[in-house]
Amino acid sequence: MAIEDDVLVIGGGIAGATAALAAAERDVQVRIVSYKQSTLRNASGLIDVLGYTPAGDGPLADPFEALAALPEGHPYERVGSEAVREALAFFDEIAGDAYQGSHTDANALVPTHGGTVKPTARYPTSTAAGLASDDRDALLVGFETLPDFEAPLAASHLEATGAPFAARGVTVRFPGIVRDDAKITRYAHLLDHDEAVETADETRAGEPTAREALAETVRSHLADEARVGFPAILGDDRADAVRADLADRLGVDVFEVPMGPPSLPGMRLEDLLYEALEAAGVRVTTGVPVVEYETDDAEASATGPERIDRVIVDRNGAEIPHRADQYVLATGGLVGKGVRSERERVFEPIFDCHVPHAADRYDWFVDDVFGDQPYARFGLPVDRDLRPLDAVDDPEFSNLRAAGAVLGGYDFAAEKSGSGVSLATGYVAGRRAAEGCR
Amino acid sequence: MSDAEQPTDDGVSGDDEFEPIQVFPEAEEMDLRPGADNCYKCSTCDTNCPVAEVDDEFPGPKFQGPEQWRLKRQDDQDVDDSVMKCSNCMRCDSACPSDVPLSQMHNTARGEYVEEQMEKLSREYIRNRILANYRRLAPLGSMFPRTTNFVMGLSATQWLGEKVLGITGERDFPEFATETFREWWTKRGGNATSKKRAQKARAKRGDAQVRSDEKRIAYFHGCYANYNTPEVAKALVRVYEHFGYEIMVPDQHCSGTPMFANGMLEDARRSAETNVRELRAAIADGADVVASCSSCSMSLRQEYPELFDFEGTEDVAENTWDAVEYLRVHEDLEGELEDTSVGDEFDDFAYHAPCHARNQGLDGQTTDVLAAIDGVDAHDVGDSCSGISGTYGWKAENYETSMKIGAEMFDHMEESEAKTGLTECPTCSMQMEHGTGYEITHTLEVLEAALVGDATEATAQ
Ligand SMILES: Cc1cc2nc3c(=O)[nH]c(=O)nc-3n(C[C@H](O)[C@H](O)[C@H](O)COP(=O)(O)OP(=O)(O)OC[C@H]3O[C@@H](n4cnc5c(N)ncnc54)[C@H](O)[C@@H]3O)c2cc1C
Ligand code: SF4
Ligand code: SF4
Numbered sequence: 027m028a029i030e031d032d033v034l035v036i037g038g039g040i041a042g043a044t045a046a047l048a049a050a051e052r053d054v055q056v057r058i059v060s061y062k063q064s065t066l067r068n069a070s071g072l073i074d075v076l077g078y079t080p081a082g083d084g085p086l087a088d089p090f091e092a093l094a095a096l097p098e099g100h101p102y103e104r105v106g107s108e109a110v111r112e113a114l115a116f117f118d119e120i121a122g123d124a125y126q127g128s129h130t131d132a133n134a135l136v137p138t139h140g141g142t143v144k145p146t147a148r149y150p151t152s153t154a155a156g157l158a159s160d161d162r163d164a165l166l167v168g169f170e171t172l173p174d175f176e177a178p179l180a181a182s183h184l185e186a187t188g189a190p191f192a193a194r195g196v197t198v199r200f201p202g203i204v205r206d207d208a209k210i211t212r213y214a215h216l217l218d219h220d221e222a223v224e225t226a227d228e229t230r231a232g233e234p235t236a237r238e239a240l241a242e243t244v245r246s247h248l249a250d251e252a253r254v255g256f257p258a259i260l261g262d263d264r265a266d267a268v269r270a271d272l273a274d275r276l277g278v279d280v281f282e283v284p285m286g287p288p289s290l291p292g293m294r295l296e297d298l299l300y301e302a303l304e305a306a307g308v309r310v311t312t313g314v315p316v317v318e319y320e321t322d323d324a325e326a327s328a329t330g331p332e333r334i335d336r337v338i339v340d341r342n343g344a345e346i347p348h349r350a351d352q353y354v355l356a357t358g359g360l361v362g363k364g365v366r367s368e369r370e371r372v373f374e375p376i377f378d379c380h381v382p383h384a385a386d387r388y389d390w391f392v393d394d395v396f397g398d399q400p401y402a403r404f405g406l407p408v409d410r411d412l413r414p415l416d417a418v419d420d421p422e423f424s425n426l427r428a429a430g431a432v433l434g435g436y437d438f439a440a441e442k443s444g445s446g447v448s449l450a451t452g453y454v455a456g457r458r459a460a461e462g463c464r
Numbered sequence: 465m466s467d468a469e470q471p472t473d474d475g476v477s478g479d480d481e482f483e484p485i486q487v488f489p490e491a492e493e494m495d496l497r498p499g500a501d502n503c504y505k506c507s508t509c510d511t512n513c514p515v516a517e518v519d520d521e522f523p524g525p526k527f528q529g530p531e532q533w534r535l536k537r538q539d540d541q542d543v544d545d546s547v548m549k550c551s552n553c554m555r556c557d558s559a560c561p562s563d564v565p566l567s568q569m570h571n572t573a574r575g576e577y578v579e580e581q582m583e584k585l586s587r588e589y590i591r592n593r594i595l596a597n598y599r600r601l602a603p604l605g606s607m608f609p610r611t612t613n614f615v616m617g618l619s620a621t622q623w624l625g626e627k628v629l630g631i632t633g634e635r636d637f638p639e640f641a642t643e644t645f646r647e648w649w650t651k652r653g654g655n656a657t658s659k660k661r662a663q664k665a666r667a668k669r670g671d672a673q674v675r676s677d678e679k680r681i682a683y684f685h686g687c688y689a690n691y692n693t694p695e696v697a698k699a700l701v702r703v704y705e706h707f708g709y710e711i712m713v714p715d716q717h718c719s720g721t722p723m724f725a726n727g728m729l730e731d732a733r734r735s736a737e738t739n740v741r742e743l744r745a746a747i748a749d750g751a752d753v754v755a756s757c758s759s760c761s762m763s764l765r766q767e768y769p770e771l772f773d774f775e776g777t778e779d780v781a782e783n784t785w786d787a788v789e790y791l792r793v794h795e796d797l798e799g800e801l802e803d804t805s806v807g808d809e810f811d812d813f814a815y816h817a818p819c820h821a822r823n824q825g826l827d828g829q830t831t832d833v834l835a836a837i838d839g840v841d842a843h844d845v846g847d848s849c850s851g852i853s854g855t856y857g858w859k860a861e862n863y864e865t866s867m868k869i870g871a872e873m874f875d876h877m878e879e880s881e882a883k884t885g886l887t888e889c890p891t892c893s894m895q896m897e898h899g900t901g902y903e904i905t906h907t908l909e910v911l912e913a914a915l916v917g918d919a920t921e922a923t924a925q
Contacts, residue, residue, distance in 0.1 A: 287507065
């Protein structure tokens with residue numbers, strides 16, 4: 027026996043989750059098998075579609091205008107711009123109130139923790155009051171124990187970018203946190219549960235709660251700014267309540283500034299997607315890798331591509347067969363380990379799909395660290411149905427599609443297109459996989 | 465597969481890969497540096513640590529693992545005592561995208577800390593040793609179960625436990641069963657009876673090879689199912705025999721989980737040696753090993769090969785299964801459950817997936833499988849840790865942390881409509897009951913009710 031489903035998605039990042047959700051819209055049984063945690067935990071939680079062209083032009087005001095001009099082989103070129111729109115609409119429905127930006131094609135400009143402004147297509151509602159296009163003055167608040175966000179520096183950078191408002195930054199002590207390397211989950215937990223905290227204020231009777239104490243601390247610094255920005259640590263499970271409570275106490279709008287990894291907005295997006303998966307009846311298996319596959323010799327025609335019969339999941343040495351009709355490969359790029367490199371070669375470890383790269387490893391990168399790095403584009407080439415292609419451009423398998431960072435032909439960091447590509451290709455791969463089921 | 469071909473953590477073999485398994489007994493000398501070097505400081509592990517989330521003073525898995533390792537190797541520093549605050553839930557392990565062997569590092573560091581820095585006559589050491597070696601005390605308790613249950617329930621005993629030993633007085637000691645599973649098993653006629661029953665079941669099922677020896681399993685029941693909840697062990701026996709499996713119950717020790725968590729590596733090593741020897745013999749006899757407790761299977765599958773290299777350790781790891789998973793892969797379990805029902809005794813469940821099941825990719829299994837039974841729904845109460853983590857939540861100094869971690873699970877259980885809890889881990893089950901007052905069942909008991917019939921009929925078998 028094997029564990030059986032109609033569609034099996036390998037990898038549970040934003041690409042895999044979207045593929046599974048898109049497939050589950052049809053009447054098929056879908057399963058995700060994912061090994062370690064995805065890059066969502068590190069990603070900012072912003073859904074970038076395209077901030078810069080591959081040639082480096084930008085920031086782009088309208089990503090859709092630029093999509094048409096992308097080179098052949100770019101994942102967006104493969105699926106087409108209509109699919110990108112459909113995928114965003116699909117995402118908007120899943121995200122509901124949690125995300126904004128759907129009212130316009132234009133990129134929104136979101137201030138980041140470094141004080142730069144990032145063009146993005148969809149942003150968490152928690153960042154909405156902070157948009158750089160808004161002309162209300164802002165106070166940014168940083169914490170002594172959280173060195174990744176230097177509020178005064180970020181504020182001055184923001185002003186230097188030409189933002190249409192005055193920004194000011196202060197650094198305060200976070201009530202209740204003593205350790206200088208407390209985890210961001212600790213901050214979030216204190217606020218979520220509104221735990222009682224000790225403060226330096228001796229005159230107060232009893233211990234105030236974390237939200238109360240934080241608002242108190244900030245109030246004394248607030249001049250006549252109409253909004254206050256905090257690093258993105260304002261709660262996890264109850265982030266909306268935390269933000270609303272702080273806004274209420276301060277009498278101004280409160281927003282979060284997206285942070286570097288690890289990132290709570292990324293984790294909240296992960297939770298949102300996994301809740302949607304549960305509601306859609308998708309089965310989820312995590313903590314174990316897919317390691318091998320077996321083909322169905324009887325079904326492979328003499329000339330056509332092979333058909334995958336089952337894949338093998340490794341559970342500490344025991345091999346658990348999983349069988350499906352259609353498969354989606356969404357195992358991530360070099361970071362997620364869907365594409366791997368050794369001294370001699372770059373390869374895709376499960377199906378050994380073709381990954382084009384120069385024979386000489388010294389050609390994999392250029393000396394200029396900020397230069398156009400070939401390795402950033404390493405990944406699988408696919409046809410317009412997102413089936414991985416071999417060295418002579420034939421599909422590797424008849425029932426395998428690939429999505430997300432495992433794809434080649436784009437540089438998500440330079441283009442600011444990471445989540446957008448994962449979303450669009452995940453959506454198309456999932457939908458086609460469900461349609462392909464017998 | 466020979467040992468030389470043992471795949472790396474993610475099953476991908478490659479030249480640059482690092483193989484963390486080294487030779488015991490010198491755990492302290494294990495060279496985990498290459499593993500530490502894999503860490504690129506993304507902090508994913510830290511955001512998964514349930515202890516760091518509620519305890520400001522715990523520096524988190526990244527520090528306990530790769531950072532401490534590097535510090536120590538460079539200037540011969542002592543192991544930081546915060547490693548004793550880690551609950552060994554192993555969540556960090558399955559989180560790390562870069563294959564850093566975090567729990568192996570923690571287990572090794574804890575062993576070294578206890579060995580070299582802990583005062584052997586201290587209250588903490590003695591208490592930890594007692595907690596870790598529960599199995600040695602359990603036979604005494606179960607010899608006079610009623611007396612023991614009575615004495616353990618006395619408030620004076622609880623007070624003594626708290627004051628003298630640092631065992632929290634907030635919890636009720638688990639009750640001892642009046643008959644252990646092994647006593648029941650022997651009375652029932654042991655392996656010989658099981659063989660007959662299995663053959664009969666195969667004949668009834670129309671299995672082609674009624675006399676074949678292929679359907680054979682060795683049951684690793686662990687301590688808790690033997691001394692405290694034999695009904696879980698009996699359920700396993702009846703469900704497996706229903707499918708025509710002949711069951712062996714080899715001699716066995718504690719799996720070692722509580723010993724790893726308390727840094728008692730030598731105790732763990734002794735138990736592991738017995739277990740590997742006995743289970744390996746069963747495997748040679750044609751059996752696969754199945755366990756009903758997720759921490760036991762985790763220990764046999766992951767911690768043994770990481771820490772020990774007795775002859776056959778790998779063999780045991782590769783042939784050990786979770787009890788439900790085994791049936792899913794080798795039988796048409798879901799098909800068989802289709803159109804069964806379980807009567808009024810069970811209804812809906814609030815299901816908690818234990819951390820050690822999650823790490824083995826078993827988190828969604830129970831809800832998948834039970835969905836096939838008519839009228840039963842198992843609602844997953846979310847991915848939070850229950851907080852008790854074996855002996856961790858029994859220590860007076862951890863009780864509060866343990867309950868803070870569990871709060872999310874308690875909330876979700878109470879929000880769920882179900883009023884019965886379900887899990888595969890005995891200590892998670894204690895915590896679920898303690899935090900909500902719900903009655904808690906094991907998945908195998910539900911399968912027994914669906915496949916073998918109601919409890920009274922089953923008792924007669
Ligand atoms: C630090 C950082 C910051 C970023 N910031 C942004 C940002 O601000 N905006 C933006 O749009 N994008 C950002 N990105 C990029 C974006 O997050 C990624 O492009 C996108 O998340 C990739 O998603 P994915 O689903 O394709 O892959 P991943 O998220 O990498 O998921 C792959 C999954 O597959 C699993 N897997 C791998 N091998 C196997 C196997 N053999 N069997 C089973 N499962 C397997 C992995 O464990 C993992 O869970 C950032 C990325 C990083 C690393
Ligand atoms: S094992 Fe659990 S408690 Fe210990 S460091 Fe890892 S995540 Fe934290
Ligand atoms: S998750 Fe792994 S790589 Fe990331 S900080 Fe932790 S140990 Fe290092």
